[in-house]
Amino acid sequence: MSSASPPLYEKVKLHVLKRIRSGEWRPGARVHSEHELVRELNVSRMTANRAIRELVQSGVLSRVAGSGTFVADLKSAGHPLQIRNIAAEIRDRGHAHRAVVLAQARVPVPASIRERLQPRGRELFHSLVLHHENEVPLQLEDRYVDPALAPGYLGVDLGTVTAHEYLMEVAPLERVEHVVRAIVPPARVASLLKLAAGEAALLIERTTWSRGRRASFALLYHAGTRFELRGVFDL
Amino acid sequence: MSSASPPLYEKVKLHVLKRIRSGEWRPGARVHSEHELVRELNVSRMTANRAIRELVQSGVLSRVAGSGTFVADLKSAGHPLQIRNIAAEIRDRGHAHRAVVLAQARVPVPASIRERLQPRGRELFHSLVLHHENEVPLQLEDRYVDPALAPGYLGVDLGTVTAHEYLMEVAPLERVEHVVRAIVPPARVASLLKLAAGEAALLIERTTWSRGRRASFALLYHAGTRFELRGVFDL
DNA sequence: AAGTGGTCTAGACCACTGT
DNA sequence: CAGTGGTCTAGACCACTTT
Numbered sequence: 331m332s333s334a335s336p337p338l339y340e341k342v343k344l345h346v347l348k349r350i351r352s353g354e355w356r357p358g359a360r361v362h363s364e365h366e367l368v369r370e371l372n373v374s375r376m377t378a379n380r381a382i383r384e385l386v387q388s389g390v391l392s393r394v395a396g397s398g399t400f401v402a403d404l405k406s407a408g409h410p411l412q413i414r415n416i417a418a419e420i421r422d423r424g425h426a427h428r429a430v431v432l433a434q435a436r437v438p439v440p441a442s443i444r445e446r447l448q449p450r451g452r453e454l455f456h457s458l459v460l461h462h463e464n465e466v467p468l469q470l471e472d473r474y475v476d477p478a479l480a481p482g483y484l485g486v487d488l489g490t491v492t493a494h495e496y497l498m499e500v501a502p503l504e505r506v507e508h509v510v511r512a513i514v515p516p517a518r519v520a521s522l523l524k525l526a527a528g529e530a531a532l533l534i535e536r537t538t539w540s541r542g543r544r545a546s547f548a549l550l551y552h553a554g555t556r557f558e559l560r561g562v563f564d565l
Numbered sequence: 566m567s568s569a570s571p572p573l574y575e576k577v578k579l580h581v582l583k584r585i586r587s588g589e590w591r592p593g594a595r596v597h598s599e600h601e602l603v604r605e606l607n608v609s610r611m612t613a614n615r616a617i618r619e620l621v622q623s624g625v626l627s628r629v630a631g632s633g634t635f636v637a638d639l640k641s642a643g644h645p646l647q648i649r650n651i652a653a654e655i656r657d658r659g660h661a662h663r664a665v666v667l668a669q670a671r672v673p674v675p676a677s678i679r680e681r682l683q684p685r686g687r688e689l690f691h692s693l694v695l696h697h698e699n700e701v702p703l704q705l706e707d708r709y710v711d712p713a714l715a716p717g718y719l720g721v722d723l724g725t726v727t728a729h730e731y732l733m734e735v736a737p738l739e740r741v742e743h744v745v746r747a748i749v750p751p752a753r754v755a756s757l758l759k760l761a762a763g764e765a766a767l768l769i770e771r772t773t774w775s776r777g778r779r780a781s782f783a784l785l786y787h788a789g790t791r792f793e794l795r796g797v798f799d800l
Numbered sequence: 801a802a803g804t805g806g807t808c809t810a811g812a813c814c815a816c817t818g819t
Numbered sequence: 820c821a822g823t824g825g826t827c828t829a830g831a832c833c834a835c836t837t838t
Contacts, residue, residue, distance in 0.1 A: 396835035631816035
């Protein structure tokens with residue numbers, strides 16, 4: 331029937347959002363119930379339900395079954411930030427990405443890695459790759475991989491395929507954890523990233539899981555003055 | 566207090582997820598269509614549709630109308646990270662939060678702030694607050710607020726209510742932008758945060774919009790060794 | 801008892817894609 | 820053309836909260 335360009339549930343969402351954005355409905359205030367929206371906007375309940383459900387999902391509203399729907403209290407809510415694949419990010423900026431492989435070998439498990447990767451064997455695959463944006467070093471990728479989950483890792487041309495990409499091809503990705511910190515980088519890292527004296531680095535530690543086990547642990551060092559994470563929350 | 570059986574759409578989601586996690590359906594592979602799921606699992610199409618739609622929303626699948634549903638290629642996908650309210654974060658850890666107000670005044674617009682806040686008037690409200698976790702300084706909040714949007718800002722007890730909380734009460738939040746960077750902090754910041762010599766700082770720049778205008782700009786400095794951002798992505 | 805959200809169904813029409 | 824996803828309806832039953 332009424333499949334106009336904007337879907338009906340979008341109209342319902344806007345109907346609610348307008349009142350929140352204008353300040354008419356403040357945080358904690360009760361929002362019209364699904365039944366009321368059905369009557370007000372002449373939509374079916376499933377349509378109103380979808381609209382409200384999506385607003386809940388995006389953090390704008392919160393619901394209490396049996397009680398009602400309320401404008402979410404964003405006071406203590408979190409805001410999303412995106413961590414992206416470095417190669418994709420550089421290319422999206424329209425710049426040239428080049429990866430230089432500094433090391434790619436089988437190594438005994440370093441003590442500092444053992445706890446974070448918890449591998450079964452005594453040896454790991456290790457790789458050290460320097461990613462450039464327009465020939466300027468941007469990220470140093472220090473990665474350890476469990477050989478049991480990616481036996482062919484040493485044969486991969488990491489200058490062409492990023493390790494993250496390869497691992498996702500080989501082992502189904504189940505879980506990714508990121509920890510972001512500001513550090514004063516070790517001398518070797520600073521030198522490779524061509525940092526100015528005393529320049530800080532943004533360190534992202536990425537652990538990935540596959541088939542119920544830890545598959546890889548990576549230390550991603552970024553030049554403090556040349557790299558930033560960006561996130562926007564709208565509404 | 567009876568058996569809360571899992572919703573049907575969750576079963577559909579698991580049905581699909583199991584095959585992805587096991588590697589049976591690899592990135593790019595075609596997923597069973599809604600009709601097929603309807604037949605396989607004896608659910609209505611709307612139920613299958615909801616399940617698939619949620620998996621698309623979470624980034625696991627991607628759809629092409631008229632063509633089909635496919636396992637998403639996570640290669641260049643981003644992973645979410647959360648930036649939280651500092652007071653809420655500290656309290657959630659079960660620790661004591663204390664905010665010390667170092668400054669709260671009307672100031673002429675600093676040159677470095679003008680471009681980022683783009684205020685109409687010639688003066689701004691400025692506040693400098695040091696947030697402690699168990700009496701250890703964790704975040705220095707250097708904030709500028711447009712007086713037009715929060716006229717009562719100077720009267721707020723920032724030791725009790727965080728500025729972010731107050732601003733959300735006064736002006737409906739429309740948009741928040743975050744930029745995260747690693748820096749070597751200025752001497753004054755290092756001293757206030759009681760950083761070790763040469764310690765790096767994690768800087769979060771937060772800009773907020775309200776009623777179509779920029780409402781506040783905040784520089785949030787964090788001790789590099791005592792603060793981290795954490796994010797988990799689960800498939 | 802009335803209201804609320806949570807879920808589910810069995811249909812339907814549409815626009816689009818691929819053969 | 821048949822198949823796909825995108826949307827929408829008008830009912831329904833349930834568990835829960837509020838009055």
